[in-house]
Amino acid sequence: MRLAYDGTDFAGYQVQPGERTVQGVVESALAAMHGGPIGTSAAGRTDSGVHATGQYVAFMTDLASIPEERWGAALNGHLPRDVRVQAARFVPPEFHARFSARRRHYRYRILEAEADDPLRRRYVHRIPWQIDIAATNAEAATLVGTHDFATFAAAGGEGNGTVRTVYYADFRRLGDEVVFAICANGFLWHMVRSIVGTLLQRDRDRHRSRIHKPTFADLLEARDRAGAGTTAPAHALCLTGVDYD
């Protein structure tokens, strides 16, 4: 099923004892429908505060009498208002929401303004200057391709290496916001936020006429976490989609 959620009031996606998590409320809803525990797999384990408009979650059910198009409404009746099933379909038993995923898409929303916008405070990162989109995109373009992204990996990430393939990564003006969109076959822990934080810090320094040595490409190649800037805040990040074969 495709899930959307407002991450503000969740301690992230993954189940944690004593915390309100997205996986927790989804598995509670499934348990209520099935009369017993149902395990799930998810495409991405989003961090605390991170949102989703295109998270994918799979599970095994014996309620085969419920047709595909009824699953959304049935589960939504058991879910809190900050999580909604957008669509659901039957998949082959070998499908795994995480391991079958080929590409994940994230967006990071930025508002260039002097004061916060109360209506978007949960969803955008406000910065008090105007981004030089061309210069920043010239740097972001070096991310595209297969690289070792150790520079942008937080300590404590998972074990399967730091090499990933990025398919696109760019900043665009969308209405009065700037949206950073990035797609990869997988992401390291805090990778998007670390990339955004580093690119924004370099852009701000450009405005202050500070000259950057090393270049952004040098930072990527160095595979050294110390070269990255601050990690941008979680609340402006959203998992917008996942591609499967």
Place this chain on the structure above:
Amino acid sequence: MRLAYDGTDFAGYQVQPGERTVQGVVESALAAMHGGPIGTSAAGRTDSGVHATGQYVAFMTDLASIPEERWGAALNGHLPRDVRVQAARFVPPEFHARFSARRRHYRYRILEAEADDPLRRRYVHRIPWQIDIAATNAEAATLVGTHDFATFAAAGGEGNGTVRTVYYADFRRLGDEVVFAICANGFLWHMVRSIVGTLLQRDRDRHRSRIHKPTFADLLEARDRAGAGTTAPAHALCLTGVDYD
């Protein structure tokens, strides 16, 4: 000053005993800065749940040493995160935020979708069908001009008659939403929500091939509240601006 606020957690704009209101938190912030009570006037007394990106509030101050451009940051330091001063300027003493206002602009956000979007649940009204924009705008166009809007006035509104002048009123697709934008010299209590509710109900009936007699223009001319449809929910309405001479 120009104010933006998220109306979700407020019992409307106007001070009410025992309730959290926008005026209440603004006057508390002003009192904290001035060391005593400061009265305010506001362009529009938005209802519970209604948002603003362009509310205007005026007050008298003896803190003339604070320059115009510092007032926003100074007040924001005393305000909760769901209210922000966007800008402030000195105005002549005869200026009154309500009585000097010439035109008020409102927007009503509609999402056509089968399931709610958790990230926009506080700001959009979801409907499970596609609006016929051309047919609905043909009806909305009859609102433009000077009319007696008694059909769309809730009981208990203020005393100064039910005649108002509407300058524009139309539905437009904006991204994946439909936005109803309306501007008038003033609005009756629940007028925008009553208009939106009536137009949406007629649109839904069109989809179900129900024939409408009377026409929307007939309803307006009848000046009879009984002819209006249900009042659309408050949480999708936003005061977006006010024009002064």
